[in-house]
Amino acid sequence: MSRAFLVRAAALYLPLVAATILWLWRRPVRRDRGALLLAATWNLPALLVLHALAARFGWWRFEAEGGLFLGLPVDLYLGWAVLWGPVAALAFPGLPMPALLAAGAALDFVLMPAARPVVQLGHGWLLGELAGLLVALLPAQLLFRWTSEDRRLGERTALQVLVFVGLVLGILPAVISSQGGISLAALSARPRWITNALFQLLVLAAVPGLSAVQELNERGLGTPFPYDPPRRLVTTGVYAYVANPMQISTAVVLFVISGALASFWLVAAGLVTVVYSEGLAAWHENREIERRFGAAWLEYRRRVRHWLPRWRPSISVPARLYVAEGCASCSQLGHWLARRRPIELRLLAAEDHPKRDLSRITYEADDGGEAEGIAAVARALEHIHLGWAFAGWAIRLPIVRPILQAVMDVSGAGPRVFPRRSQRLCVRDLGR
Numbered sequence: 001m002s003r004a005f006l007v008r009a010a011a012l013y014l015p016l017v018a019a020t021i022l023w024l025w026r027r028p029v030r031r032d033r034g035a036l037l038l039a040a041t042w043n044l045p046a047l048l049v050l051h052a053l054a055a056r057f058g059w060w061r062f063e064a065e066g067g068l069f070l071g072l073p074v075d076l077y078l079g080w081a082v083l084w085g086p087v088a089a090l091a092f093p094g095l096p097m098p099a100l101l102a103a104g105a106a107l108d109f110v111l112m113p114a115a116r117p118v119v120q121l122g123h124g125w126l127l128g129e130l131a132g133l134l135v136a137l138l139p140a141q142l143l144f145r146w147t148s149e150d151r152r153l154g155e156r157t158a159l160q161v162l163v164f165v166g167l168v169l170g171i172l173p174a175v176i177s178s179q180g181g182i183s184l185a186a187l188s189a190r191p192r193w194i195t196n197a198l199f200q201l202l203v204l205a206a207v208p209g210l211s212a213v214q215e216l217n218e219r220g221l222g223t224p225f226p227y228d229p230p231r232r233l234v235t236t237g238v239y240a241y242v243a244n245p246m247q248i249s250t251a252v253v254l255f256v257i258s259g260a261l262a263s264f265w266l267v268a269a270g271l272v273t274v275v276y277s278e279g280l281a282a283w284h285e286n287r288e289i290e291r292r293f294g295a296a297w298l299e300y301r302r303r304v305r306h307w308l309p310r311w312r313p314s315i316s317v318p319a320r321l322y323v324a325e326g327c328a329s330c331s332q333l334g335h336w337l338a339r340r341r342p343i344e345l346r347l348l349a350a351e352d353h354p355k356r357d358l359s360r361i362t363y364e365a366d367d368g369g370e371a372e373g374i375a376a377v378a379r380a381l382e383h384i385h386l387g388w389a390f391a392g393w394a395i396r397l398p399i400v401r402p403i404l405q406a407v408m409d410v411s412g413a414g415p416r417v418f419p420r421r422s423q424r425l426c427v428r429d430l431g432r
Helices: 003-026 030-057 074-091 097-114 125-148 153-178 184-189 192-218 245-261 264-293 295-303 328-339 374-381 386-396 400-413
Strands: 060-062 119-121 319-323 345-349 362-365 370-372
Touching: 003 074, 030 060, 030 074, 030 125, 030 153, 074 097, 074 125, 097 119, 097 125, 125 153, 153 192, 153 245, 153 264, 192 245, 192 386, 245 264, 264 295, 319 328, 319 374, 328 345, 362 374, 370 374, 374 386, 374 400, 386 400
Parallel strands: 319 345
Antiparallel strands: 060 119, 319 362, 362 370
């Protein structure tokens, strides 16, 4: 046997054997199993990014024939993903993260030179090693620990979103491209305005899915990942209009990318997403959610369809929007909203808030959901109809909202305290 064969076999089978032994030893519970899956999955797109960086900066290259994926030996690729995912997580579950990174660096310091002749190291390979620790090992282990220990909800949700984006926009097109199923020439041959239009469609298609993730996080106190589900049934936001927003977004994104890259295989992937979502996934998901939430889930599904959105929302959680009467522009906004007859949204004077003085437009829902400023306005838009709700979903996205709020603040719409009335005779409805 050649040395290259032994290196490639060891790179795949040693991590797999180690992961199996550690699995049998640790016997991870269901939540930990999901966390291990996330850690391994994170490394799939992350290692492709590292591979591209290594080729760009000459950190290392691969001398191998056959079994390649974008120039990366598949056995090394999969073994690396398992080593920096499940093996590291199961072997050192309580080790402080700096020590874990040091252990990973020390192991790779030995393994990378030993992988010759398959791995040909360049002069800056230690810098590439550092990049690998930061891009692949560190996020994978953080994702495992945060999911396993049920903490850092916002951070682990963000990492889950990046995993999904990496799979849909990275791994899947890369696999199809490696089989000759994508024509990059078709993209470059089109006029720029068509490419720009396709990119804008891609962004718009992603909005409902991203908003759904945000809603599961904020109102459901969970994530989209089946092993890390919401603790509460979510029927607000985008879910007041359609029950399957993430699957719809995924399918539409794939269809848009297929049009941009002239790929029949991406069209097929979009169709498979629809069929799978309506078949096995829907059956399993509906049964699991019904088990957890019972009659509330059945009532919600009676009112809200899977794939065809409602025009007007089905609101099961009434809310209130407090708008200052002493602010002319705020009052105008309140009257504008009232004329659009929002569903299950009361428009009240901020000066009549029962508990505290308000400094921004404030949205409060009966389930404890609350928002201020531009986010409160976005929440109010979700009570009108699908068109305005879509704008609200986009406005509330984590990156968009703070930018828009900062723009509004510097434009003169910053916070101003409106004291409560000392003698509150009644709570007046601004819509009257």
